[in-house]
Amino acid sequence: MSDIKALDKEYIANTYARFPLEIVKGKGSLVYDENGGEYIDLGSGIAVTAFGIADDEWANAVSLQAGTLQHTSNLYYSSPCVKLAQMLCEKTGMKKVFFSNSGAEANECAIKTARKYAFEKKGSEYFNIITLKNSFHGRTVTTLAATGQEVFHKDFLPLTEGFLYADVNDCDGIKNMVAENKVAAIMIECVQGEGGVAALNKEFVKTVADICEKEDIILICDEVQCGNGRCGELYCYMNYGITPDIVSTAKGLGGGLPLGATLMGEKTKAVLGASDHGSTFGGNPVCCAGALSILSRIDEKLLEGVKAKSEYIFNELEGAPGVKSVSGMGLMIGIETEKNAADVINECMSNGVLVLKAKTKVRLLPALNIPDELLKKAVAVLKKACEV
Ligand SMILES: *Cc1c(COP(=O)(O)O)cnc(C)c1O
Numbered sequence: 165m166s167d168i169k170a171l172d173k174e175y176i177a178n179t180y181a182r183f184p185l186e187i188v189k190g191k192g193s194l195v196y197d198e199n200g201g202e203y204i205d206l207g208s209g210i211a212v213t214a215f216g217i218a219d220d221e222w223a224n225a226v227s228l229q230a231g232t233l234q235h236t237s238n239l240y241y242s243s244p245c246v247k248l249a250q251m252l253c254e255k256t257g258m259k260k261v262f263f264s265n266s267g268a269e270a271n272e273c274a275i276k277t278a279r280k281y282a283f284e285k286k287g288s289e290y291f292n293i294i295t296l297k298n299s300f301h302g303r304t305v306t307t308l309a310a311t312g313q314e315v316f317h318k319d320f321l322p323l324t325e326g327f328l329y330a331d332v333n334d335c336d337g338i339k340n341m342v343a344e345n346k347v348a349a350i351m352i353e354c355v356q357g358e359g360g361v362a363a364l365n366k367e368f369v370k371t372v373a374d375i376c377e378k379e380d381i382i383l384i385c386d387e388v389q390c391g392n393g394r395c396g397e398l399y400c401y402m403n404y405g406i407t408p409d410i411v412s413t414a415k416g417l418g419g420g421l422p423l424g425a426t427l428m429g430e431k432t433k434a435v436l437g438a439s440d441h442g443s444t445f446g447g448n449p450v451c452c453a454g455a456l457s458i459l460s461r462i463d464e465k466l467l468e469g470v471k472a473k474s475e476y477i478f479n480e481l482e483g484a485p486g487v488k489s490v491s492g493m494g495l496m497i498g499i500e501t502e503k504n505a506a507d508v509i510n511e512c513m514s515n516g517v518l519v520l521k522a523k524t525k526v527r528l529l530p531a532l533n534i535p536d537e538l539l540k541k542a543v544a545v546l547k548k549a550c551e552v
Contacts (some may be wrong), residue, residue: 268301269302300316396474478490
């Protein structure tokens with residue numbers, strides 16, 4: 165461990181503040197450190213390992229594909245990505261999919277698609293994209309611009325032009341912003357993740373969807389974190405009864421391999437043409453074979469389980485000693501604690517439970533299939549750590 169720590173410090177760029185823990189292996193919702201120490205994982209690599217670590221079905225699909233064809237360029241046809249796109253469309257009603265390798269890239273594609281739609285339909289001055297304050301949409305120069313948090317912007321100016329930030333849950337505010345600007349798209353996370361695990365309210369989301377429909381503005385739902393079953397429906401927007409024009413997703417979709425997807429609806433399916441966009445690795449057969457095994461198992465039964473586990477966590481934590489409030493949806497949960505969140509997180513880690521942070525909150529993103537007895541054990545540790 166000290167070796168790895170020292171080498172990491174020497175050779176890895178200084179962008180990550182790591183916990184003093186080397187994770188070497190895992191199975192399901194259990195992970196192990198270099199000394200064989202066992203932890204219940206309530207973070208899932210930030211909502212990525214949807215069915216836990218080294219899930220058999222996923223690992224089999226991935227290794228079979230790796231031993232058959234690990235890559236072919238997008239100059240040729242390939243079956244795993246087509247099957248995955250078909251499954252995504254059949255399960256959502258969306259019409260076409262562009263595959264990439266990350267959440268930021270999925271959003272880049274969404275932004276390009278929305279801008280091209282608006283340029284062609286309304287004119288080149290309709291380039292503005294409204295996002296929300298406290299949002300998080302990625303780390304590229306354009307998705308940083310989309311991210312409505314100045315802390316991420318400050319050292320990298322100038323960013324891509326044409327992003328406006330509306331107040332969360334302020335219906336009049338966003339109406340006025342649309343009236344006063346030439347707007348191509350509105351992009352929202354139905355549950356803001358990095359911004360503090362806050363679900364948007366239903367009236368606001370409905371209002372945004374209504375404005376978009378009335379004004380022919382592209383509605384983009386960033387489902388990178390809140391999607392893929394995490395919030396109790398296949399995609400979180402389904403909890404709100406809206407139909408977005410574009411859905412971007414990543415994280416949990418690949419189950420642990422890099423995969424981004426931009427889903428386009430009726431309005432946007434024909435916007436991008438040959439050579440408008442591309443990605444060397446996008447739609448990689450190994451990533452897509454793994455994703456097929458994930459997506460095919462996010463069914464009603466699994467989602468019932470997500471909802472039941474969510475209810476259990478909310479019931480246990482709401483009003484518990486040291487807990488100020490519990491927010492979020494499904495298995496995307498934020499806990500405002502009386503203690504400093506970092507202290508709660510460290511205490512959990514010392515007692516064999518891994519949890520995350522989002523702003524000032526403790527954040528939980530357990531595997532969608534975390535066994536109830538492990539969840540029970542982990543929540544007991546967490547409750548104890550919250551006590552002042
Ligand atoms: C993580 C995240 C992103 C960025 O995804 P990367 O794969 O890190 O590029 C974008 N949007 C949301 C909502 C996220 O949570």
